[in-house]
Amino acid sequence: MRTVVLIVWLFSSALAESLPALRLAGSTYVSLSDVARVLGLETSDASQSFTVRAPGGVLVVFDRSPDILWQPAARGQLLAGDLSLAAPIHRIEERWFVPLELLRLLDITVAGEVVTLPSGAAYTLAFPRDPWAVGESAQSEVVELGHNVTGLALYASGAAGQDSLSLLLLDVALLSLAFPEQQLAIDAFIGGLAHGRPIYFIVTAVVETPWETSLIFTQDGSSFAARYPFTVSVLEGEAGTVSPTRPASGVVLLPDWLNLRRPITVSWGEVQGVIQFRR
Structure with a gap:
């Protein structure tokens, strides 16, 4: 029986131009917290919800829910249930992980494992290190x-x-x-x-x-x-x-x-x- 080893989850800091990412239940997620940081956007973390204030509008996401609130800058009314993503959002280790499809609201493009900001700066998706030292383990x-x-x-x-x-x-x-x-x-x-x-x-x-x-x-x-x-x-x-x-x-x-x-x-x-x- 294998020994369960607790590890500290650390994303590599060697790659400065990278964003924390995950693969969960067949979907690829990126840390919205870090996306907002590199964009210099104002955010608010209320534990069960996370708000991002972007030039194009205000975005609110919810833990373990696919539903989001999006208020475009050109509109004055917040529409509840405005959008529903294909997969739920997750708050993990104080980071908010969202499906890649959400990035389009922030004018971010995705090509494979590279995301490009409106400024043209490109970031790679940094997935967590494998916690087991050698090879692929049995399922x-x-x-x-x-x-x-x-x-x-x-x-x-x-x-x-x-x-x-x-x-x-x-x-x-x-x-x-x-x-x-x-x-x-x-x-x-x-x-x-x-x-x-x-x-x-x-x-x-x-x-x-x-x-x-x-x-x-x-x-x-x-x-x-x-x-x-x-x-x-x-x-x-x-x-x-x-x-x-x-x-x-x-x-x-x-x-x-x-x-x-x-x-x-x-x-x-x-x-x-x-x-x-x-x-």
Whole structure:
């Protein structure tokens, strides 16, 4: 089992003409905070919202929302819900990361991984360093907890780069074997379920990172999509965001037709693994 190493997320300062960027859930993001800084624009960070005052208008974005407010300089009324982006905005480590498409409002052009400001100055997108020292790591591994209890660990790209976000899945019915001191609480939880097969999960990350709250379980050509808040319940932490000091954990309720004694393929975002929960 790999050792989890906490790292400090630092973007390279060697490249002066670069902007912090991320790849999350298939979309490319850039730090609006740094874009505003290099443009010399006035900003206001209210924790849940971020305001940028540009020559072309006033822009307001919101944490974990694709909706933005845009007041063009030629118009005097702020239009709520004026624009909706293809992906949500994220506030990570006091930076506001926005999809590249938003930059057009600030008259910034994007070509590949290069953004060009209205002044003509060009900046490259600086993605975080890979937190693992050597090569590409596996997307998944089977974790042995003892007493014949196995779990599936999936590793995804997060705000700190490759493998900096992890998901661990365990059969709730077997948890008391690995943690006998929790047997009464576990039995009480299982007894309160009318149907389904509960799978315990915990999500961790090396820095604050958005996490995918849906999973797909496939067996014998049939698939089941577990989605929050319907069949994915978050019991501790926050749905959609995780940090080193605040992991997210809860239960995925699988349908009875999934056989936990046979291999199941689990897909989480762009990563997947195979697990046989029971032997």
